[in-house]
Amino acid sequence: MPSPIEGQARPIRLADIAKAAGVSHGTASNVFSRPEVVRQEVRERVKAVAEAMGYAGPDPKGRLLRAGKVNAIGVGTTEPLSYFFEDPFARVMMAGISEACDATGAGIALVSAANQEKLAWNIQSALVDGFILFCIEGGSRLVDLTRERKLPFVALELGFHDETISAIGVDNIAGGRLAARHLAELGHRRFAVLSLTLGEVRTGFVTPEMVRSAVYTGTRDRLAGYFEELSRFGVDTTKIPIFETENEENSTRAGLEAIFAGGERPTAILAMSDRMALIAIEWLTARGLKVPQDVSIVGFDGVPDGALCDPPLTTIAQPITEIGRRAAHMILDFDGTVRRETMGVELVVRASTGPAPKT
Amino acid sequence: MPSPIEGQARPIRLADIAKAAGVSHGTASNVFSRPEVVRQEVRERVKAVAEAMGYAGPDPKGRLLRAGKVNAIGVGTTEPLSYFFEDPFARVMMAGISEACDATGAGIALVSAANQEKLAWNIQSALVDGFILFCIEGGSRLVDLTRERKLPFVALELGFHDETISAIGVDNIAGGRLAARHLAELGHRRFAVLSLTLGEVRTGFVTPEMVRSAVYTGTRDRLAGYFEELSRFGVDTTKIPIFETENEENSTRAGLEAIFAGGERPTAILAMSDRMALIAIEWLTARGLKVPQDVSIVGFDGVPDGALCDPPLTTIAQPITEIGRRAAHMILDFDGTVRRETMGVELVVRASTGPAPKT
């Protein structure tokens, strides 16, 4: 007798149905994929046989090989998979990607890996038509791996000097300037920067030397924007402490400790991500420093959380959803060309910035 | 002439490499998938040829057919894809699923569709080893479609009388009782219920008749839990208004309008989801009613947002992450058996509930 759990006796194939129904593979195939070309009587007979034999329908694995197209786009990162559901920036981006995929009926495959080997394998074996890459830390390795697949792909953040790959990002220099100008106009003259990674993952204060050799041009550009603008206001930018974090709690806190340990405390913090800015607000508040009365903070990204925290965060907003949408369309409507798009950013003034304290 | 963008001249196959390198396709295959069995000299030659010809590596499409296993689990819903990144409940669940997938190196494929036909096609053609189904509205159709695939699948929420499908859910009756007892003990006697869907999607007040014929036993059980417990406190449950919503803003607001339009206003609201509870808090506050001084609210789910809102939400917490983890493992370690797991729930008292107002 068949075992209680059906399915371990090798699954039924289309060929089995064809034989049982006394038709050719071709006809059997047509019954499922182009029913209109087969005579009704035959169609019904084949369907009945399929039903009776417990056929699961044409196996997508087989179809795929023939058809060539998966109809899914892969989204890759070196972070764990939960990043997609927990990080506010990633979530908004994914919402944009989802929108485009929903509209065309494409699926989304999330690809990630804790360790390097698995990452390689996962990228190499992902069943997708193209990739969208979240280039955070480890981004260049991710890009190299993906390039191997010879599938279309887009890097989010144009943080690469490599002009041969498609990418969508924002005007980081303009964003940096906007943030800096806002603070300078409020009278601030003593600053500190919470920076994203410049190259290899590390943590700590950054020297001008390191800035020059930065791998991530995105980080470098934001910094350049900050400094260009501050120079105009007569600020000596060489004195500004820059602390590189891993854009998470521990290293950001460490950075704040280090920055506020010095004698000349800043009255304004330029954070390269809302995430860090939010952590900074919390840290400062817990330390008894008022935001913005004692210290002003400007973030970068424009994630929804920034509007909800206390005080609401002044930030440089990226059109995150739109970037996601466009990235997805680049893959979905891939035409073989390399595209590099730079989106504009916007200063959103909320309550985390105020006039410099008079001292 | 070859176009400027490489790749449209039919991609290179393993067989091409084999021929060019003068080895059999068997050996060529081994070079990539079991390099240790081929002599170093040969291995290097083949790799060099592959490199020179711009071979992208063994195509997963081909490998898949042979190997049979995709190494990815599909997560299905009838909501749009963005649901996974925006809904707080779904996000926590996905985090649990992600954790399990990360640990085993599996990928996640998100499957959804706006319209019915696409849903069918997407489920039918998803390249996955099994499915986890978010059974919100339209759940039964989703289950039927998935069953056709004859792949392992798990329904989240045991909201189905059908005992032949694997499912993980919570003890809804116990949850209902916990919520009701908490409020009753605070002295409340006038209640209203914001309910999830009972069957077909609709909105409006619910009759006892409809409750009896509910398709979603999850909804029915929560209701049963509420009422059983309230009866013990001498509350006439037949007088309690039950408003069925679509678990989103508009219908929940409509429900509140309807409930508070009546003469006898409730002093306590039993919401079957934190989402509705949160909307209710906002609605009441905007109306000048104080939570919990005028109206107490208990949610259901235990999403993180509930702890952050004002006032923080008292709720029945499900072990959401754990449910996600287990669901993923059911697919990943599928052993052919049907499993139905019921998880416990917990009353989390925060500030949205307080003593009944003395009238």
Add this chain to the structure above:
DNA sequence: CATTTTCATTGGATCGATTCAAATTTTGCT
């Protein structure tokens, strides 16, 4: 030197479908 082991390589079979030119059957018309 003959014989057994070990190591590499080969090439055919297979995974499960779709496609398409050719063959066959039906239908339509005179």
Add this chain to the structure above:
DNA sequence: AGCAAAATTTGAATCGATCCAATGAAAATG
């Protein structure tokens, strides 16, 4: 009935790999 046109059906080829039994070559053993 006779014949062209239309509608169905067939079966071989293809998609791109992996697997494995058989074969051949080289190394180890008696």
